[in-house]
Amino acid sequence: DGGITQSPKYLFRKEGQNVTLSCEQNLNHDAMYWYRQDPGQGLRLIYYSQIVNDFQKGDIAEGYSVSREKKESFPLTVTSAQKNPTAFYLCASSNQVTRNEQFFGPGTRLTVL
Amino acid sequence: QQQVKQSPQSLIVQKGGISIINCAYENTAFDYFPWYQQFPGKGPALLIAIRPDVSEKKEGRFTISFNKSAKQFSLHIMDSQPGDSATYFCAARGVYGNKLVFGAGTILRVKS
Numbered sequence: 001d002g003g004i005t006q007s008p009k010y011l012f013r014k015e016g017q018n019v020t021l022s023c024e025q026n027l028n029h030d031a032m033y034w035y036r037q038d039p040g041q042g043l044r045l046i047y048y049s050q051i052v053n054d055f056q057k058g059d060i061a062e063g064y065s066v067s068r069e070k071k072e073s074f075p076l077t078v079t080s081a082q083k084n085p086t087a088f089y090l091c092a093s094s095n096q097v098t099r100n101e102q103f104f105g106p107g108t109r110l111t112v113l
Numbered sequence: 114q115q116q117v118k119q120s121p122q123s124l125i126v127q128k129g130g131i132s133i134i135n136c137a138y139e140n141t142a143f144d145y146f147p148w149y150q151q152f153p154g155k156g157p158a159l160l161i162a163i164r165p166d167v168s169e170k171k172e173g174r175f176t177i178s179f180n181k182s183a184k185q186f187s188l189h190i191m192d193s194q195p196g197d198s199a200t201y202f203c204a205a206r207g208v209y210g211n212k213l214v215f216g217a218g219t220i221l222r223v224k225s
Contacts, residue, residue: 045212050210096211
């Protein structure tokens with residue numbers, strides 16, 4: 001059953017802590033993306049990766065970090081430098097060659113206590 | 114620096130009616146315009162998409178109308194059903210690469 005998995009579904013963090021959100025895909029897609037969703041603001045791109053061991057900043061990368069050591073995995077770390085991290089985080093992937101649609105995972109809701 | 118403007122922010126439609134959501138893009142080269150549907154607590158899923166060389170695309174009850182000269186495109190949902198109640202996002206993809214720019218979203222509620 002192909003798709004994108006994100007874990008955990010819900011995550012609670014104390015202020016000052018770093019947390020890592022997991023994203024795994026078995027679609028054999030080259031490109032992967034992280035978005036942040038806030039009410040009334042749509043989806044904003046945090047980071048994206050077009051190939052293993054390479055990634056680029058999106059529109060709101062400050063306070064976040066990523067790695068792309070494997071094609072299937074693109075974890076996102078929300079650092080303590082992110083001033084307002086409470087949000088719904090979505091991971092997506094797409095085929096870099098055919099440039100077809102982006103497929104989204106089910107999301108992780110992060111709440112800072 | 115929003116390059117895709119979406120309206121309305123929310124929409125209430127009676128069952129059987131037509132839902133219309135509009136998007137406009139700014140001076141950037143885009144070559145692909147998808148619409149995504151998102152249910153609460155879920156990730157968005159592609160609903161329908163259009164390329165700028167056609168003016169309309171229809172899939173079942175869903176139609177995209179595209180006006181290249183006006184830099185506008187819209188989603189029409191015919192015979193709207195309560196199950197269509199969701200948030201809808203328009204998006205645009207640049208000519209180079211796979212990055213999508215999303216509109217702010219429209220919360221649609223279909224009343225039965």
